[in-house]
Amino acid sequence: MSIFLDKNSKVIVQGITGAEGSYHTARMMAYGTKIVGGVTPGKGGQKTDQGLPVFDTVRQAVDATGATHTCIFVPPPFAADALYEAYEAGIPFAVCITEGVPVHDVLKVVGATPGMRIVGPNCPGLISPGKSSIGIMPGHVFKEGNVGLISRSGTLTYEVVDLLTRAGLGQSTCVGIGGDPVIGTTFVDCLREFKNDPQTAAVVVCGEIGGSDEEDAAAFIREHMAGMPIVAFIGGRNAPAGKSLGHAGAIISGNFGTPESKIKAFTEAGVPVADRPSAIPALLAERMAATV
Amino acid sequence: MNLMEYQGKELFRRCGIPVPRSHLCKTPGDVAAFIDQNPGKWVIKAQVLMGGRGKAGKIKFATTPAEGKAAAAEIMATPMPPNRQNPTGEPIHCVLVEETLDIAHEAYCAIAIDRTTKRPVVMASRFGGMDVEEVAEKHPESIAKFFVDTAIGYSPFIGRELAFASDLDPGYRKQFPAIVAGLYDLFFRYGAKLVEINPLALTADGKVVASDAKVELDDDALFRHPEFAEWQTALPLDEDETLATASGLGIRNFRRFPGTVGTMANGAGLAMATMDAVKNAGGEIANFLDVGGGANAERVRKCYELVVNHTGAKVFFVNIFGGITRGDEVARGIVQALAETTSRKIPLVIRLTGTNEKEGRKILADAGMTPVETMDEGAQRAVELAAG
Numbered sequence: 001m002s003i004f005l006d007k008n009s010k011v012i013v014q015g016i017t018g019a020e021g022s023y024h025t026a027r028m029m030a031y032g033t034k035i036v037g038g039v040t041p042g043k044g045g046q047k048t049d050q051g052l053p054v055f056d057t058v059r060q061a062v063d064a065t066g067a068t069h070t071c072i073f074v075p076p077p078f079a080a081d082a083l084y085e086a087y088e089a090g091i092p093f094a095v096c097i098t099e100g101v102p103v104h105d106v107l108k109v110v111g112a113t114p115g116m117r118i119v120g121p122n123c124p125g126l127i128s129p130g131k132s133s134i135g136i137m138p139g140h141v142f143k144e145g146n147v148g149l150i151s152r153s154g155t156l157t158y159e160v161v162d163l164l165t166r167a168g169l170g171q172s173t174c175v176g177i178g179g180d181p182v183i184g185t186t187f188v189d190c191l192r193e194f195k196n197d198p199q200t201a202a203v204v205v206c207g208e209i210g211g212s213d214e215e216d217a218a219a220f221i222r223e224h225m226a227g228m229p230i231v232a233f234i235g236g237r238n239a240p241a242g243k244s245l246g247h248a249g250a251i252i253s254g255n256f257g258t259p260e261s262k263i264k265a266f267t268e269a270g271v272p273v274a275d276r277p278s279a280i281p282a283l284l285a286e287r288m289a290a291t292v
Numbered sequence: 293m294n295l296m297e298y299q300g301k302e303l304f305r306r307c308g309i310p311v312p313r314s315h316l317c318k319t320p321g322d323v324a325a326f327i328d329q330n331p332g333k334w335v336i337k338a339q340v341l342m343g344g345r346g347k348a349g350k351i352k353f354a355t356t357p358a359e360g361k362a363a364a365a366e367i368m369a370t371p372m373p374p375n376r377q378n379p380t381g382e383p384i385h386c387v388l389v390e391e392t393l394d395i396a397h398e399a400y401c402a403i404a405i406d407r408t409t410k411r412p413v414v415m416a417s418r419f420g421g422m423d424v425e426e427v428a429e430k431h432p433e434s435i436a437k438f439f440v441d442t443a444i445g446y447s448p449f450i451g452r453e454l455a456f457a458s459d460l461d462p463g464y465r466k467q468f469p470a471i472v473a474g475l476y477d478l479f480f481r482y483g484a485k486l487v488e489i490n491p492l493a494l495t496a497d498g499k500v501v502a503s504d505a506k507v508e509l510d511d512d513a514l515f516r517h518p519e520f521a522e523w524q525t526a527l528p529l530d531e532d533e534t535l536a537t538a539s540g541l542g543i544r545n546f547r548r549f550p551g552t553v554g555t556m557a558n559g560a561g562l563a564m565a566t567m568d569a570v571k572n573a574g575g576e577i578a579n580f581l582d583v584g585g586g587a588n589a590e591r592v593r594k595c596y597e598l599v600v601n602h603t604g605a606k607v608f609f610v611n612i613f614g615g616i617t618r619g620d621e622v623a624r625g626i627v628q629a630l631a632e633t634t635s636r637k638i639p640l641v642i643r644l645t646g647t648n649e650k651e652g653r654k655i656l657a658d659a660g661m662t663p664v665e666t667m668d669e670g671a672q673r674a675v676e677l678a679a680g
Contacts, residue, residue, distance in 0.1 A: 042469055076512060077515060077516075100512045102483055102510050102512045102513035102516070103405060103483070103510050103511060103512065103513070104480060104483045104510065104513060105513075106410075107405065107410060107411070107412065107442055108442050110410050111410065111411070111442045111443055112442075112443060126647070136615070137615065138614070138615040138646060141615075141646065151561070152561065153559060153560065153561020153562065154559050154561065154615065155557070155558055155559030155561060155562035155613045155615060156559060156561030156562045156564075156565050158613050158615045158646060159562055159565065159613050159667070162613070162645065162646070179560065179561070180409050181405060181407055182405060182407060182543055183486070186408075206561070208561060208564060209564075211407045212407065212408060213407065213408075216408060235561050235564040235565045235568065236564035236565075236567070236568070237568050237571070238564075238567050238571045238577065239564060239567070239580070245661060252318070253341065275572060276565075276568065276569060276572055276667075277565055277666060277667065278666065278667065280670050285534075
C-alpha cells in the first residue's frame with residue numbers, strides 16, 4: 001500500500017498541451033505513472049506526443065478513461081475553475097501544481113468540493129516511490145520503503161528524501177502539501193492516512209515557520225499516533241518576524257508561527273525535532289529501532 | 293499588497309462602512325489651505341504602512357491653518373523611525389487630514405483567513421485602539437471569533453452574535469452587523485487577506501465609525517483589479533524588495549541580514565534551511581535568496597552581483613538541489629557569472645546535487661572550483677572562509 005496514490009491510479013492532466021503540462025506528463029509517464037489522457041479545451045480529439053488522448057472537458061475524459069486522479073497545470077486565474085470541473089466530473093483526487101492562485105479562490109473551492117481531496121495549490125505534488133508520481137518531483141532521488149514524508153516545501157523535500165534514501169530509508173509516499181496560506185490537504189490529513197497505511201512504519205514531518213499546521217500536526221500525533229516513530233524538522237528558524245521568505249505562508253507575525261512554538265508542540269507530543277536536515281535519518285532510525 | 297489608511301478608507305466608503313470626513317494632503321501648505329476652507333477640529337495623520345504612528349509622534353491635532361501647517365511639517369520632516377518589523381523605517385509622503393471624533397468607546401473588528409478551518413474568520417474585541425497581538429496575549433477571552441461558511445456567506449446574526457460574545461458596549465449593537473457586512477463585502481469583492489478596523493469608534497453622539505483602516509490585498513488576485521495598479525506604484529517597496537525586483541527575483545525571494553555569509557538556494561524551503569545551516573555552523577547570514585526554479589547563467593550572475601554589491605557577504609554559499617533545475621546548467625551559470633561579472637570577487641562555496649550533478653561538478657572542476665558534498669559541509673566551509 002501507500003497513501004493517496006498507487007500503481008493503479010488513473011491520472012489525467014488538465015492543461016496537458018501547455019509547456020509545463022506536456023513536459024511533466026512525459027516525466028510522470030517515464031516514472032511509471034498511469035497517465036490515461038489529458039484535457040485542453042478546444043484541442044479535443046488530438047493526441048499528445050506520447051499518444052495520449054486529449055479531451056475538451058474533464059467529464060469526457062473521465063467517461064472515456066475512468067480517471068481517478070487529476071494533475072492541474074493551468075494558469076492561476078483558471079485553477080479554481082479546473083478544480084470545480086474535476087469535482088463535478090466525479091474525480092476524487094486532484095493535485096494543483098499551479099503557483100499564485102488567489103487565496104479567495106482556494107477558500108471557496110475547498111469549501112465547495114466536499115469529498116474531493118485537493119493537494120496544493122502551489123505544491124510539487126506527491127509520489128509513491130516505485131509505483132506512481134503526480135506532479136513535478138524528481139523521481140530518481142526516491143526509493144520505495146516504509147517512511148512516509150510530508151512537507152510544505154519542494155526542494156527541501158528532495159534534500160530530505162535524498163538523505164533518507166542514502167541512509168537506506170525508503171519511502172512509502174511523499175506528499176508536498178504546498179506553501180500557501182490555504183491549502184487543500186494539511187499535515188493532519190496526511191498523518192491520518194499514514195496512520196492507517198500498512199506500508200508506512202514511520203513518518204517525517206517537514207514544516208516551516210508560519211501558520212499553525214505544525215502545531216495541529218503535533219496535537220494529532222499526541223492524540224492518535226503515539227506508537228509510531230515520527231521525526232520533525234522546522235525550516236526557517238532564523239527568519240525575521242513580519243517578512244515572508246519566499247513562500248507566502250512562511251511568515252512570523254507576533255507570537256504566531258514562530259519556530260519556538262512549533263518545536264515546543266512537537267517536543268511535547270514526543271516527536272524529536274531535528275536541528276538540521278542531515279540529522280533526520282539518524283533520529284528516525286533510532287526511533288524505528290526502539291519501536292521494533 | 294498592504295494599503296495605506298486613506299486607501300483602505302476609500303474601500304470602506306465603497307462598501308458602506310462609515311468613516312470620518314477626511315482629505316489627503318501632500319504638503320503642509322495643502323493642509324493649511326484645507327483647514328482654512330474647512331474650519332473645525334482636525335487630526336493630521338501620517339500615511340505610512342508601518343504601525344505605531346501615535347507613539348512616533350506622527351499623529352497630531354490642529355484647529356487653525358497655522359497649527360495644521362506646523363503639525364504636518366513636523367510629521368513629514370522625518371521618516372517613521374525603524375522598529376523590529378521594519379528596520380529601515382518609512383518615508384512620509386502624505387498626510388490625511390481628518391475630522392476629530394468625540395470618542396466614547398473603542399472596539400476592534402477584523403476579518404482574516406483562518407488556515408486551519410480554511411474559512412474567513414470574523415473577529416471582534418471590546419479592546420480597541422491597541423495592538424491586537426497585545427490584546428490576544430493579555431485578554432485572549434475578549435476576542436470573539438466566527439468562522440464563516442463561504443457557501444452561505446455573511447448573515448447579520450454573525451454580527452449580533454459577535455457583538456454579544458465580545459461584550460461590546462451596547463451602543464455598538466445596532467450598527468455593528470451592518471459594519472461587519474461591509475467588511476465582509478470588501479473582503480470578498482477585492483480579494484483581501486486581511487481587513488481590520490482598529491479602533492472602531494463609538495462616538496459620544498452614538499455613531500459607530502471606522503477610525504482607522506488596515507487592508508491587505510492578495511497580490512495573486514490583483515489581476516482582477518487593474519484599478520489598484522495606481523495605488524501599487526504609490527506604495528513604496530522596501531529596499532530589499534526593490535533590489536529583488538531589479539535582479540529579476542520575486543519581492544519575497546530576497547532579504548538582507550547583517551552577517552557575512554551570503555547565501556543562494558533554489559526553492560524557499562531549501563533557502564531557509566541553508567540560512568539555518570549557516571547559523572548551525574556558527575556563522576551569521578548576510579541574506580536569504582531563493583533563486584527559483586530553472587536558474588540560468590544570467591539569473592545566477594545577477595544574484596551573485598546582488599549579494600556581492602548589496603550585502604556584507606565575505607563569502608557566497610550556493611546550495612542547489614537539482615530537481616527540475618539541472619545541475620549542469622547551474623554550474624555553467626556560475627562559471628559564466630564569474631567570468632562576466634565586473635563586481636568584486638569573493639570566495640564561492642558550491643554545493644550541487646541532484647539532477648545532472650556529475651556533469652555539473654565536472655564543469656566546476658574544469659573551472660578550478662571544488663564543490664562540497666553536503667549542505668552542512670558547505671555551511672562549515674563558508675563560515676570558515678568568512679571568518680578568515
